[in-house]
Amino acid sequence: MVYDDEGYVLISLRDFGTHGSLYNQVYSQYGPAFYLIYDTLHRLLGFAWNNTTGRWITLFNWTCTAFFCALLVRRARGSWPAVFCVFSGAFSFLWIMAREPMHPGSTIALIVAATAWLGWEMLRTGRINGFGIVTGVAGALLALIKINVGVFLILSSVFWLILSLPADRGRQHHILLGALGLLLPMILMQSRIADGWVQTFAAVSGLSIAGAILAVTSTAQRQPAGLAAWGWLVGAGITVVVTATGLLLPRDTNLTELWHGVIVAPLKHPGVYAFSPTWFPGTIWTAIGAVGLLLIICRLPHDHRITQSVAWIKILATIAYVFFILRDLVVAPSPLAFNYGLPLAGLFAWPLDREKRDAQPANQARAWLALLLVFQSLHAFPVAGSQLTWGVFLWIPLMALGFEEAVNNVSLRLPSKIGGRAQAALLVCMIALSAYLTLSFVKLGDFARDGGEALEQPGAEQIYMPANYSSALRIISENARVHGDMLFSLPGSYSFNLWSGLETPTMTNATHWFSLLTEKQQIEIIGRLEAAKRPILVVQQMILSDLIQSGFRPHGLLMDYLRNHFRRCFTIEGTSFWVRKGRSIAPVSTATVSTSADTVNLALILAPHEGKKVSRAELWIIVEKPQRKLTLDASQTKVTVTPLNVDGTVSGPTHAVDWPWTNNQIARITLTFSTPSKLPPDHMLEVILYADNGQRLASARIIPDSGAELATGNRVTP
Incomplete structure (x- = not known):
């Protein structure tokens, strides 16, 4: 167990379901839609808020996300081997969900994937007003879960609608959008723009957005949007916001608290904690080169040599991606997609054949995927951890559709026998890749189970972890049950509260409470700890050490109180058990x-x-x-x-x-x-x-x- 986001989310869902009072008493970094959705499911299905439930929900979201990616590819006339490849590829790409059970990230990914498919279905069938409704609802839902992700989806929709203006009316708009796309990441990241990695991030993202705009314009213009589409987009979004607000206000959350929880608090997060993505060699040059090539293509759209060059770039980039993920299935996918897939999104969206009628569905699918991808990738700022994966997973269906289009295009220019054999070999390779990815994940699951030990804690009976960590968590939990009447943790590790049955001091439960809670909230926790007869403190010292070594030393009133009033009894596997000074215990187990x-x-x-x-x-x-x-x-x-x-x-x-x-x-x-x-x-x-x-x-x-x-x-x- 590293950061226990799982415990934090589970305990906040439980407290909201029991008490309401979101943002008033129940602390959360996330929006109300997340709580309203799962509280409704909880009331309908009657499940308990524990680790096992969280894992089932996450697995459902994870599987459905991969399903929608595969469904889009199939509906865009992708071959069945490509569909299976996308499902297994997207599922393995999102492996981080196994480490983030019940995190809102899985819900966000599901909504984004569903919007990618359903939004494209609206475009494919000519229902541009339906496109406005779908993206308005999804954007508002996402904004009410995590404001930045919702804004990014709405921007994708808005840019599409503007780009759909006919060439005679929209040329100036397209130039302005390209310039705005370059500047948007800098505007978003202005609070940390002095950092070198942020400058690189802003440049790569801005160039990727500009490239996507260049590539998408001709496809979007085939179906111009009228004022009605804009009305449906805005109306659908407002309806979702009003509905969520109406459901939340009677549960002891006022408009000021809602505004602060959804808008104000998230704006402060970049100043609290930031984490850089890993940059690979040549990322910025890949982005510059892709935009440069797209500018040339836009000037010479019928030059077959350039078209063939783009086709081969798609083929070679896909082969390189597959080669590297086969070398490192767990670590490689999302950094590779971020460093190279994101800058190439525009090239993969560019239609190699814009005139064929039967190519239009796939062209629209790639265009919509690319526009979603380049904006969703901004999810990785300011913390490029799991957010990196959730932000760029749409690279998988975009890559698959672009690769298949490129292979078909190149095959048509080869002798018929050679072209046919090349396509047959491609299908075999796709089937083999799907089988490999599936078997690799099955083996990972078997390894975790065979090489691990069940936690055997309430609500986590059959969750397996490495035996040394599993036993350590059991020991901490058992000692808490025997010796405590209240449990607090540093940083917030609220699964211990779920396992031990001990309450937290208050409902303002945050992982990084030392940087996220106000002095007033910290004083309230101190008062509750003082009033408790047998308070317990659990410290994850390995995380604390990493924070200090990175230059971030937790401080504040509550930190001073804990340092002055608690002592360590024992430590095991980087987690230590503390009691009030002057007290001794028999450390059981x-x-x-x-x-x-x-x-x-x-x-x-x-x-x-x-x-x-x-x-x-x-x-x-x-x-x-x-x-x-x-x-x-x-x-x-x-x-x-x-x-x-x-x-x-x-x-x-x-x-x-x-x-x-x-x-x-x-x-x-x-x-x-x-x-x-x-x-x-x-x-x-x-x-x-x-x-x-x-x-x-x-x-x-x-x-x-x-x-x-x-x-x-x-x-x-x-």
Whole structure:
């Protein structure tokens, strides 16, 4: 678990469903449409807000996003192999959704993909007013989820409608739009334009938008939009906004809070945190070259040599993209699409044959996809993390349609036998690529399951993670249940609240609370922590260390309070457990090991597990693929029990017990056995207790006596 956006979103959805009060009490960086949509589904279907639900919702959105990409390609007369390729390619491209369950990004991607398909269907069938309705509704919905993404979609629609003006009326408009397209990214990014990476981003995006405008104009002009289309666009958007506002106001959110949550707060985000995309060699020159070539094509649209050059650029760019993603299926797709696909969007949209009637649907599809893509790519500012993937995934259907058009165009100019064989070979390669992408994802899933361990936490019972992290999260959660009555975290890691059942101090729950919450909100949290009898603080020290090393040191009233009033009890896998100063605890599910010349003493601190008796203990290595190292039972292991109070002090005499044994109180269980030939390092070991029938009863991780950081973590004091 890195940033726990999943827990933050789930707990805010739960609190909104129970209390309303969005932006008033329930903190959110996202718009009300996201909460209204899922609260409605929650009330209709009755599901619980937990990690498993979040993953099912994300998987549905993920699959449907890939489906709409494939559907558009099929309806644009793409071949079935191309359709399968697009579905598997888009699905694998969006792999980041597996790391961002329940994040609004999956909902955003679904709406964008559905709009790409349905908006094009309206254009294909000549229903330009329907195009206005579709994009108006989708743009407003997106704006009420994440304002910038909605604005980008509306801009795509507005630019299309303006570009559709006939050449005799719209030439000046097209020039102005091209200039505006160059400037828009600079306007958007002006708060950070002094940063070098932002300047590069603005230049690449501006050139990409300008290139798309050059490429799209001739296709858009085939179906001019009248004033009615503009009316439907604006009317549909206003209807969505008014409806959402009407649903939200009765639930304790006023217009001022709504305005601040949807408009004002997002405008401050670039100044709070920014993250640069990875730039590849030649990105800016690719963008400049593409625009230059498009300018030449616009002047010489009937030059067959230039047309063939564009066709081969599409073919070679697609082959290069496929080659590199086959080398690195997980890391490569979105940075490649951003660095090279985005600048080439205009060339892929350019129609190689504008006169053939049967080519028009595909030409329109590519044009609309390109215009959506270049604007949606701005989603990656100011944080080019998962947003990069969500912003450029439309590159997949655009690339597929452009590639197939280019292959068909080149094949027509080859001898019939060679052209036919080339197309047949292409179909075979597409089928093979689809199969490879599908099998690769299946293998990744199998690897995660076979090499991991179930979390076994409420609402996350069957979620698998690497065994060392899975056990660490269980230990933190169990100690919170035993020792806490309120749980706060740094940065916000709200899945621990869902698993432990402990409430947060307030409903202003943010991941980067130290930079996003006001002093008033932080003071309120301090007051609630002061009032709690047994508050717990969970610190993700590895994230904190990364922030500090990057030059961002969390500070503020609440940080000072935590530093002065809490102390660390133990740390495991980069996550530490803190309690109020002056308080001590028995850290359950932890263990220490001591050795002598011929014996090993393994001391486990365990919470009660009344019921079935322990018949054996197994020592497992849990780093990388888990493997059993040693089995301890009545044949070679003695067991002693020391009862403990919840604060870790001894509550009774130590006594020996026979196998099988049970434990009905917090206790230190010491297993004494002969020294094996060699034990792995302590931080790699987990002790698991089993009943006769193989049921897992309890487990404990070996940590140093001092509670110091394990070798896999970083020592950082908040």
